[in-house]
Amino acid sequence: MSKTAALLAVFLLTLGVGGCVAAPVVPPLGMVYSDFDAPLGLGGGEVGSRRGESSVVAVLGLVSTGDASVRGAARAGGITEVKRVDYEFYNFLGLYQRFTTVVYGD
Amino acid sequence: MLARSIAALLASIPLLGCVGAGSRPDMAYRMAAKVRAPVIPPQGLLYSDIKAPVTAGGTDFGTRRGTATSFQIGLPPLPVAGLASGLDLFAWGDASSEAAAAAGGIQQVDHVDYRLEVFLFVYRRFTTEVYGD
Numbered sequence: 001m002s003k004t005a006a007l008l009a010v011f012l013l014t015l016g017v018g019g020c021v022a023a024p025v026v027p028p029l030g031m032v033y034s035d036f037d038a039p040l041g042l043g044g045g046e047v048g049s050r051r052g053e054s055s056v057v058a059v060l061g062l063v064s065t066g067d068a069s070v071r072g073a074a075r076a077g078g079i080t081e082v083k084r085v086d087y088e089f090y091n092f093l094g095l096y097q098r099f100t101t102v103v104y105g106d
Numbered sequence: 107m108l109a110r111s112i113a114a115l116l117a118s119i120p121l122l123g124c125v126g127a128g129s130r131p132d133m134a135y136r137m138a139a140k141v142r143a144p145v146i147p148p149q150g151l152l153y154s155d156i157k158a159p160v161t162a163g164g165t166d167f168g169t170r171r172g173t174a175t176s177f178q179i180g181l182p183p184l185p186v187a188g189l190a191s192g193l194d195l196f197a198w199g200d201a202s203s204e205a206a207a208a209a210g211g212i213q214q215v216d217h218v219d220y221r222l223e224v225f226l227f228v229y230r231r232f233t234t235e236v237y238g239d
Contacts, residue, residue: 020146020148020149021146021147021148022143022144022145022146023144023145023146024144024145040145040159040162041159041161041162056147056148056156056157056158058147058148058149058150058154059150060150061148061149061150061151062150062151062152062153063150063152063153063154064147064148064149064150064153064154064155064156065150065153065154065155065156066147066155066156066157067156067157068145068147068156068157068158068159069157069158069159069219069220069221069235070159070162070164070217070219071157071159071167071217071219071235071237072157072219074167080166080167081165081166082164082165082166083165085159085162087145091148097148098148099147099148099158101145101158101159105165
């Protein structure tokens with residue numbers, strides 16, 4: 001493999017796994033493996049009796065699809081009154097990443 | 107050559123999974139989404155169609171929905187100094203919550219989400235979705 005090809009491969013690899021997560025609260029991330037939950041909003045009050053979740057999945061940092069909106073998660077859980085919002089983040093080597101919005105309410 | 111490639115790969119590891127996105131909030135912007143928002147799920151450079159909340163403070167969603175959109179086009183990332191994260195050229199449109207509310211005939215906004223679509227590195231569409239009455 002020529003130097004140019006090697007650099008290009010590294011560049012593409014770096015590019016491919018450059019997916020990121022941003023949120024108001026981000027616990028320490030693991031670059032090899034992450035699997036954690038953290039709050040997204042609405043910390044006070046009760047939790048409610050229902051739970052709904054909805055996810056965005058990113059593969060190789062190149063393609064990502066999904067619905068991690070609060071609306072989507074509430075609809076999935078049949079929630080009309082949102083009491084609390086958390087999220088889950090899963091990452092394996094940047095190759096597979098999943099962001100799940102979790103809504104609690106009634 | 108192999109050793110050099112491995113060294114370069116190791117040097118790029120801090121980008122894996124975008125470690126430190128919390129402490130380096132611009133990383134998400136530079137590397138992929140070209141979007142700044144309170145919540146940004148992992149994006150794809152080649153293709154993305156994702157939704158995330160703009161606000162997480164509302165408790166219900168009302169009965170109406172309105173959307174408003176802005177667009178961006180640019181150059182793809184190139185293995186050239188200065189162009190590794192692409193080049194953002196043109197952005198236009200009104201993705202304001204005001205425009206979205208007006209489009210949906212919404213007087214009282216209950217909740218705001220956004221939708222981000224990325225096509226082949228170079229074309230991005232950002233849609234603000236407003237729910238309310």
